[in-house]
Amino acid sequence: MNPQSQPSTPSYTINCRMIQEAAALERLCQVVRIRGFRIATMAVETAGEHLNIALTLEGTRPIAMLQSQLEKLHTVAEVALASGSVARSRSA
Amino acid sequence: MNGAQHILEAFHRHNISTVFGYPGGCIMPLYDALVDDVGVEHVLCRHEQACALAADGYARASGKLGVCIATSGPGATNLITGVANAHRDSIPMLVVTGQVPSGLIGTDAFQETDVLGMTLGIVKHSYLVEDADSLPAIMEEAIKLAQSGRPGPVWIDIPKDLLLTEVADTPSTRSTPQETGCPDLSEALSMLRSARKPLLYSGGGISLAHAEDSFRAFAESCALPAVVTLKGIGNPGKHNPYNLGMLGMHGSRAANKAVDECDLLLVIGARLDDRATGKLDGFAPNARIIHIDADAAEINKLRSADLAIRGDLNAILSGLTEALQDEPLAISNWQKQCRTWHTTGGFHAADNEEPLAPITGPAFIRQLSRVAPDDTVIACDVGQHQMWVAQHYAFDHPRHHLTSGGLGTMGFGLPAAIGAQFADRNSTVINVTGDGSFMMNAQELATIRRYNLPVKLIVMDNQCLGMVRQQQELFYNNRESQINLDDNPDFVAMARAFDIPALHIERTDQIRRGIETILAYNGPMLLHVAISREENVWPIVKPGASNREMIDETRRPSKASKEQVA
Numbered sequence: 001m002n003p004q005s006q007p008s009t010p011s012y013t014i015n016c017r018m019i020q021e022a023a024a025l026e027r028l029c030q031v032v033r034i035r036g037f038r039i040a041t042m043a044v045e046t047a048g049e050h051l052n053i054a055l056t057l058e059g060t061r062p063i064a065m066l067q068s069q070l071e072k073l074h075t076v077a078e079v080a081l082a083s084g085s086v087a088r089s090r091s092a
Numbered sequence: 093m094n095g096a097q098h099i100l101e102a103f104h105r106h107n108i109s110t111v112f113g114y115p116g117g118c119i120m121p122l123y124d125a126l127v128d129d130v131g132v133e134h135v136l137c138r139h140e141q142a143c144a145l146a147a148d149g150y151a152r153a154s155g156k157l158g159v160c161i162a163t164s165g166p167g168a169t170n171l172i173t174g175v176a177n178a179h180r181d182s183i184p185m186l187v188v189t190g191q192v193p194s195g196l197i198g199t200d201a202f203q204e205t206d207v208l209g210m211t212l213g214i215v216k217h218s219y220l221v222e223d224a225d226s227l228p229a230i231m232e233e234a235i236k237l238a239q240s241g242r243p244g245p246v247w248i249d250i251p252k253d254l255l256l257t258e259v260a261d262t263p264s265t266r267s268t269p270q271e272t273g274c275p276d277l278s279e280a281l282s283m284l285r286s287a288r289k290p291l292l293y294s295g296g297g298i299s300l301a302h303a304e305d306s307f308r309a310f311a312e313s314c315a316l317p318a319v320v321t322l323k324g325i326g327n328p329g330k331h332n333p334y335n336l337g338m339l340g341m342h343g344s345r346a347a348n349k350a351v352d353e354c355d356l357l358l359v360i361g362a363r364l365d366d367r368a369t370g371k372l373d374g375f376a377p378n379a380r381i382i383h384i385d386a387d388a389a390e391i392n393k394l395r396s397a398d399l400a401i402r403g404d405l406n407a408i409l410s411g412l413t414e415a416l417q418d419e420p421l422a423i424s425n426w427q428k429q430c431r432t433w434h435t436t437g438g439f440h441a442a443d444n445e446e447p448l449a450p451i452t453g454p455a456f457i458r459q460l461s462r463v464a465p466d467d468t469v470i471a472c473d474v475g476q477h478q479m480w481v482a483q484h485y486a487f488d489h490p491r492h493h494l495t496s497g498g499l500g501t502m503g504f505g506l507p508a509a510i511g512a513q514f515a516d517r518n519s520t521v522i523n524v525t526g527d528g529s530f531m532m533n534a535q536e537l538a539t540i541r542r543y544n545l546p547v548k549l550i551v552m553d554n555q556c557l558g559m560v561r562q563q564q565e566l567f568y569n570n571r572e573s574q575i576n577l578d579d580n581p582d583f584v585a586m587a588r589a590f591d592i593p594a595l596h597i598e599r600t601d602q603i604r605r606g607i608e609t610i611l612a613y614n615g616p617m618l619l620h621v622a623i624s625r626e627e628n629v630w631p632i633v634k635p636g637a638s639n640r641e642m643i644d645e646t647r648r649p650s651k652a653s654k655e656q657v658a
Contacts (some may be wrong), residue, residue: 023209026212027212032316062392065389068393073217
């Protein structure tokens with residue numbers, strides 16, 4: 001199959017800060033999956049009581065929908081969509 | 093004070109007087125503390141799923157927090173359906189489970205399951221208590237969180253050893269932001285004033301926000317034609333002349349027609365779910381949309397709003413009512429049109445006047461609606477009877493209609509009715525169920541008997557899974573598959589085995605006396621209503637189709653054509 005004929009899947013970079021507690025990362029990852037996105041890369045750093053998480057995500061649904069679902073999590077303090085991330089895409 | 097005693101102390105502090113639970117190994121310290129505590133009434137159900145569903149029903153009927161308790165392992169996994177049910181319908185609930193002792197977590201200990209991990213997707217938030225000193229803060233936060241903003245279940249999993257450990261009684265919590273004031277409504281008012289065919293579309297968010305009164309005031313003062321979702325039934329009140337009833341898959345022609353024709357849809361406390369909207373491409377094609385909700389994540393989720401307002405529904409509705417008070421909307425032609433549609437396309441099942449005729453679902457529910465007291469709480473199960481209640485029972489308040497909307501949980505009705513009866517021991521509570529749903533939590537007849545709850549049980553028995561059979565008939569070439577329940581037990585004898593009196597009816601002329609008999613009886617009573625296996629819920633929209641493509645009985649395949657298909 002010619003890869004150029006496949007639709008491209010938008011890619012996004014999201015930076016998330018959340019309180020570190022049991023199952024924090026599982027909670028975040030589950031929301032990403034159930035709302036229709038795939039985690040391409042993930043980097044996690046501990047900063048005191050918080051976790052700083054950088055995610056590269058791929059998915060065809062509106063990223064704003066995922067962002068609002070992540071913001072709804074009780075222990076998520078901040079979700080920032082990196083500027084320009086919508087412009088990057090890869091072949092599915 | 094140990095962890096278990098602290099939990100009960102927190103219940104007292106938050107006026108939690110009734111909890112639903114089932115004891116077991118790892119939660120035993122809490123049950124031990126209950127022996128000395130007389131301030132909390134513990135209701136022992138006969139299955140943990142029923143504990144969660146009863147707590148759900150208690151919360152729906154009362155507007156208070158529902159609380160359920162279970163042990164680790166199977167106790168916790170049995171809760172899951174009930175908690176998921178509460179999650180999908182945004183019901184405020186606190187779930188407390190025992191966990192194996194801290195040192196045994198991760199060792200595959202007896203009755204160990206990863207409760208935190210397996211329940212992440214069905215809770216608003218959850219905690220695994222990792223040290224005893226964090227318990228007071230977690231309790232405080234969980235109780236507040238379950239009831240704030242968009243409510244939902246919050247689960248606390250506590251290792252057994254921490255229930256026995258002394259705790260420092262110094263609760264401190266992370267702050268939860270509170271809604272303040274009313275957002276700017278000027279654009280909404282401008283859109284309402286310029287609309288010629290505005291339509292009010294409300295859902296379960298009204299009662300979740302305790303905004304029933306302000307909604308009623310708004311709907312009545314503006315005289316806006318109104319449609320409701322399954323969970324919004326009762327919002328406009330049964331005497332509102334512009335109440336077109338439920339929209340969607342089993343909605344009225346009038347409601348779906350009004351949505352199709354309106355030029356402005358004012359969506360309040362609803363999430364535009366697929367059972368209500370049908371195929372989104374064909375939903376409200378001519379309308380601009382104002383979407384008002386407490387949850388920002390619901391706005392623009394499925395259908396883009398022309399104007400989104402997030403905030404406290406009470407404040408917003410009061411603001412709209414006040415602003416529109418001096419200059420009513422000029423929509424008399426639209427109001428007249430909607431009333432005409434309601435007359436010709438509302439739910440108007442005729443009573444069968446042939447006394448010996450078999451009982452039909454709609455006729456029975458309409459009679460029940462006429463005979464039962466105004467403040468009766470109806471707890472439905474899931475299936476055809478649920479839709480007949482939604483279509484034909486005239487509810488005057490959303491808290492009188494308990495139904496499993498989002499999850500569609502068969503077995504919800506009986507434990508929910510138990511919860512509602514504990515919420516108000518003097519109210520009339522009726523569980524309207526089907527033969528399939530009834531058998532899913534029938535063990536709770538023992539709970540009704542134990543507490544002598546005057547819950548009335550109406551089993552509409554068509555000896556099959558009627559809603560599945562109906563869809564197989566209409567959408568699967570009448571190829572019936574695994575829906576036959578003609579080997580049901582004798583429900584009258586079954587009720588009597590639990591020391592609950594029961595009555596059987598099967599003819600139209602027996603309906604009224606049957607209903608009056610169970611309502612007059614001082615205690616629980618079951619009415620077994622035999623109905624036709626072939627009866628369908630009309631109208632119906634094929635799953636995935638547009639609401640414009642409603643099918644009614646006139647388009648039912650004839651018996652001849654069904655035989656041809658077979």
